[in-house]
Amino acid sequence: MPLFYFQHDLTWLTNTAVWLKGPIERGLNLVMDMFVANFSWAFGAISWLLSWPLTELQGMLQWLPWSVTLVAFTLVGFAAAGCRLAIFTAASLFYMVATGYWQESMNTLALVGVAAPLAAGVGFGMGVLGYRSGVARRVLIICLDLMQTVPAFSYLVPLLLLFGFGPVVGLIASAIYACPPMVRNVMHGLASVPSALVESGEMSGATRWQSFWWVRVPAALPQIMVGVNQTIMATLSMVIIASVIGGFNDIGWEVLSTMRKAQFGQSLMSGMVIALMAMILDRISAGFASHVRSTVNTPTVSRSNALAASALLLLALFAASMLFPAMRQWPSEWRVYPAAQINDFLSYTVSRYGWVFAEIKQIVNFCILLPLKIGWLRLFDATGYTISPVNQAAYWVAVLCAMLLASFAWKGRGAVLVALVAAACFFGLTNIPWPVLFMVVGVAAWQAGGVGTAGFSLAGMSFILMTGLWGPAMLSLYLCAAAVALSFVVGGALGALAASNDRFSAFIRPVNDTLQTIPQFVYLIPVIFLFQVGDFSALIAIVAFSIVPMIRYTEHGIRSIDHEISEAAIGMGCSTLQKRFQIDLPIASPAIMLGLNQTIMYALSMLVIAALVGTRDLGQSVYIALTNADTGAALTTGFSIAIIGMVADRIIQAWAKKRQRQLGLQEIRSA
């Protein structure tokens, strides 16, 4: 193809402006240095202030006998959601005791125990501010977007420089990462209190203070509790991620260091601790949140009795643990630690069935990943074959046919989509000249959301171009696109199945819940040992994490279709497949698109974590910047990832909103 060979002379189209990379990063570093030099005393003070409760809590959790802590958590679990959760909690904590990870677990818990209230408190305050003032709300929403899309690794660097090495950095990073859901839920909860409620408060003659604290906040409490739950989960997730800076002997560090030493058994067992801890924290906080919602009337007398009984039990346990040291500290000779056996099993499996995984990996690599990355043309070049002009022509003829078919099935847009995919596979995403991508994204944004969205997208892409990160950004884009496409197809199919099959739905729901509660980090453990490092491992980890919203939203979208519409379709004699493709999917499309949006966000956030298994994209750049403590590089790369996320988000949200309006879904809801 002549077009392609042209590009050898025009490398600036794909490998841009490395000379631009310097100034922006250097500028940021300069600002950072000045900041550190002038204000380090203030940050030192904050650091001291925060480390105080942290060391206190850590000391207390370490000092308490494990039996007391275990029973205390079991009782809390029982109070939150009854017997089953109590048993689960007891079993999980016992796992931490028996495997000898108690100390590490308690350290992580101490971090969460300080960071979560901090995030929730700050989040509540910001949420109230955003609810009160429109200006604050607009500023906040932009900040929240940034806080959630800029990968945590990239603000760990400036935090490290400001607060100095130590667990406080992880604490603050967690609080930053975890407060957005709280802010959003508080703003949403306060704003959506029914007006009749507020008016009834006002008509009772409530002052502003009374009206806020006695009417609005209690009425919004269920929503606020949802925020608390999400904040706790985000905190845990971030505490684990922040352990890469080390120095606190927490469970995240344990996982990371064993993973680096390629000790699968050890990292799996410590990873289990994280997963269990996440599930316990989630179920307990969700349990209390639903208490608020259902407003079950529990007589206060029996509650205070139960409290007194629990306190007595714990005291008794404490006394007993003074007599029997095994109840205070689990004897090391009792430790159950089958890491070596797991490793043996793994090496046996790999030697026996390793070829299966290798084959899967190769198929996906050659059929999906590599074409997307560098294109068929280069792929064949690299393997020593050249595609003859005839074959190239055949490819394009096939594409043309597909376009024609698509244009019959889904009108012009389908044809455009097919053409874009075909071109991407032929030339490779990373070889697309930037003006072309600018044009495609610009047109898509303009179509979906008008001039504003288009302007935002182009400005964002220019930023990436100017910081010289275009190359890694395209690698991120390719990995993300592959993962999202896979999640979209597989997740959409699973979601559609769940929507029509109640038993499958009941099965997949807890699976989804679990996948969503487990901190991203843990996903890497099995992937890296089955598939080694590389793009494919990253792809699997990203898909496993980002498929959940796709399944959820598809099921929700199809299930919430008006019954009368389904009945009308059946009444007109639609077959099951006709109904699915001509009725369900088009009507559910806005919900499905929002699921896709979430999937993209999840994929981007996982991208950075997946850099730990050796990708070469923006995630890796962030990680390198972190190890070099290079603020400028960390921030520009972080912003670039955030920009990719925000551009995708704006375009898809705008499209979904437009579509929803067309389908009259919003009108139906408001009527």
Added chain:
Amino acid sequence: MTYFLDDQVGSAKDRKVKLSCRNIWKCYGPMDSGIYQMRDTPERASAVAALRSSGCVPAAIDVSFDVHAGEIFVIMGLSGSGKSTVIRCLSRLVEPSYGEILFDGEDLLEASPKRLIEIRRRRMGMVFQSFGLLPHLTVLENVAFPLRVQGVDRQRRESRASEMIELVGLKGRECAFPAQLSGGQQQRVGIARSLAVEPELWFLDEPFSALDPLIRRQMQNEFLRLQTLLKKTIVFITHDFLEAIRLADRIAIMKDGQIIQIGSAAEIVLKPANDYVREFTRDVPLAHVLTVADVIEPYRGHLQATQSCGADMSLLDAMPSFAGNPEGFAVTNSSGAIVGEITASKVLTIFAESQERTR
């Protein structure tokens, strides 16, 4: 047609004006304040039309009426007619753009926030269409809420709340949460709460619209029973013309932010101001609406049968007296003196004329 049969029936109009709403305007969006001075003229109509097309929403246009002490004043209108805006202006839940609201002679629009809170705490109560119950409080705590806001101690406010709960017939459900009650029961809680502070003014914003027809009927009766006990000054909002007729001493009909007609049910049915109002009166069972006062004539001396009637007795209730007296009968007051007569021909004429008009 105003005959005063005896002193037991004083028309509400004789009592003192409790709440006076003068030239109230409420406009959403930027607008020229000059329009507030304009009275009901064709120029104003075109000015309002221009406002609407410019994207400004005039929700209440020059609304004026008086509510007398002990009267049930119903504002009836379809959705978007501005009735909810007007009742919210009366309590300043919505700030009117222009006008005066005199409550016992005091202009509420001049009241300071502190004074307003004071008035709302002690002298106003309001019932909401969607109940407006606090989901996290029990029935007892909900009813006691207005007293809690005032700082009344727990024991006193709860005993007062229990009284109110008993009054609305919910005794035994004090510890339930709103979500555990049916719609009708929830609205009883709303009514009890609005009455807890013994308000002089009682606002009801479509209180029964969210309820089933049967429950609605039951609640209307309940409401009338309460009013005979409590004798509040009431502003009642509804979109249901039949409900308005059943409950009202006087009705104001609103359309597009303006009041079209104010009058008693019979006045509106017998003399609708325009076609819009006439459309509502079409399905009204006339015998329910008309009272003895509407059909009574001076006594001419030849009718023998007598019947003791109050002026506000409905014609339907007086009908049985025609049995055996096909021509008509003489009406006496409670002490037995004849005050007038009701003839079959008069009743027939009114029915015929009414039918003629609505055809």
